[in-house]
Amino acid sequence: MQKLGRMISAIEVILKHVHEGIVIADSEGRVVYVNDANQRITGLDNSRIFGCYVKDVVPESSIPEVIKTGMEKLGVKTRVNDKFVISNIVPIYDGGEIIGAISVFLDVTELENLNMKLKRAEERINHLSKQLSTFLGEGDLIVGRNPLMQKAVNLAQKAASFSSNVLITGESGTGKEILARFIHNNGPRKNKPFIAVNCGAIPETLLESELFGYEPGAFTGAGLRGKPGLFEQADGGTIFLDEIGDMPLSLQVKLLRVLQDREVRRLGSSRKIKLDVRVIAATNKNLEEMVKNRSFREDLYYRLNVIKISLPPLRDRKEDIPVYVRHLVEKLSRRMGKNCPKVTPSAMKLLMRYDYPGNIRELENILEKSLIMDEDDILDHRDLPELIPHPESRRIYPESEKHWPTLSEVEKNLINRALSSFPSKVEAARALGISRATLLQEIERVRHYVSSQTKRA
The missing domain is CATH 3.40.50.300 (P-loop containing nucleotide triphosphate hydrolases)
Known part of the structure; x- marks a missing residue:
């Protein structure tokens, strides 16, 4: 007991300022030291438990078991009155003799609150990062x-x-x-x-x-x-x-x-x-x-x-589109783990002609799709999505021309354009002058149409 007392005295200044709760028991399982955090965490009166047997104060305590077996117990969940604590308990040796045990513990509620705060902080960081990207x-x-x-x-x-x-x-x-x-x-x-x-x-x-x-x-x-x-x-x-x-x-x-x-x-x-x-x-x-x-x-x-x-809007500052394109292609290439491709003059010319109802957000969306399609690290007009008209696809159909697009094809292109231009289906639906529910129905109907046409082909 004297040896244990001397050990405690030597580090008491440190133990007193530790945020976690600390309980030290002697070889017989009696409480010989508690810090202020113990009372804050457990609600137990330190003056009343000093000198008492641990089992009399906390029947579920694992301290007596550690003293008896000499085996440490880590991450032990213990009920103390109406609270739960997580403890790390290790034996205290003097030479080869066990002279006591020390328990360092945290309030489970505090841990859960801390984890919740960390989770919320992480969610907010991810949310902001997603918004910014x-x-x-x-x-x-x-x-x-x-x-x-x-x-x-x-x-x-x-x-x-x-x-x-x-x-x-x-x-x-x-x-x-x-x-x-x-x-x-x-x-x-x-x-x-x-x-x-x-x-x-x-x-x-x-x-x-x-x-x-x-x-x-x-x-x-x-x-x-x-x-x-x-x-x-x-x-x-x-x-x-x-x-x-x-x-x-x-x-x-x-x-x-x-x-x-x-x-x-x-x-x-x-x-x-x-x-x-x-x-x-x-x-x-x-x-x-x-x-x-x-x-x-x-x-x-x-x-x-x-x-x-x-x-x-981007359509009113088209002279800056090449600057935006270069910056976005570099950023997207890093994010996708691809080599940064060269943008050909023909592709840049088409990108300069487009009006971008979704502005910079839509430009980024178009370039991301183009990078997915690109296979040779050269971004040309063939890599651009369908909503950017390609030179070879430009045809003027007279009234007698049989190859008119069907209504479903027009609706499909219009829906794809709206979904590319706006960050959410709510805004896309609003731009189209329909409700979100109607937009979802139209998306499903167009999907069925495309699927049936593919099967026929």
Whole structure:
């Protein structure tokens, strides 16, 4: 016992500051040392268990077994009152004699919470990485020579130095989130969070709780511990509200209040939380028209529209297409593990002629398909997808010509074009003027048609 006491005294300063719980028992199984973390994790009063037999305090403890057998036990799950802990228990030797055992343990709940936080962080990183990879340059903003794009980036550089709200407008796929990140990364908040949320992708019933958070039991299905909203998570940094035009009117009122008061109140709570958050919003809709139609609040529009930056569509900056093509081909080749192919003048000429309703996102999609088709490390017009018309396929069919495309063929090409141009089936359906359910039905019908034609052939 004296030897064990001397060992403990020699390292007590270290043991006292360890985050994990520590219990040391002598050769008879009596508790001779516990650190402060033991009481925090187990809820047991350290003063009451000191000197007691371990089995009397924690009947399920494996410490007596380790003392008896001299075999360590790792990753042991043990119940302590109404809690569970994970322990690593090893014997303490003096020469060849066992003089006790030490148990180092963690709260299972703490471990689960830590794993959950790590999982959420990983999911967020993967989500952001996936979002960024759909735009140009894995987050790098390429300006090019187009004066409209240069003007937009110059304005973004000026906006980066301030905390004023920014509204970015532009068609889908023009790189609005990339510009928002550029503003954040070039300003004083660059080392703080950047939280992106797509207001059109989250169901209306969940959007409020996602943005503003909720207290335990605030609504049916609410978590027992509550949850901070995205505004709270962005405190000190930037929140990017993409597709702000899709936000329902009922939430627009609450968002306006947050912007005015710089504070948020979780669902189910009366407590207001002060915030320091920069807001960057983006939309591919005409908010001025929506204000006139009363589908978007005028006061919210002017609150967001402090600095307005408009991104031109790709068809209006075609002189920069070769720059984008070279950059995207290099990026996609690295991602796909292929040699970076040479783009022939004929392929570049066709790419320059196309209008890109899906903008940079569609250009990336086209180039990815082309790289899959390429077999000789030379990207020519034959490697481009069907939606890019090839020179040899150009024919003008007179009315007497029998080789008119069928209606199903036209529908197939139109659906493929929409799916290539837009990031989701919801947006593709919206562009086609149909519902998502109808689009799915049409996709299935066209698939059956193609399958039947193939069998006939």
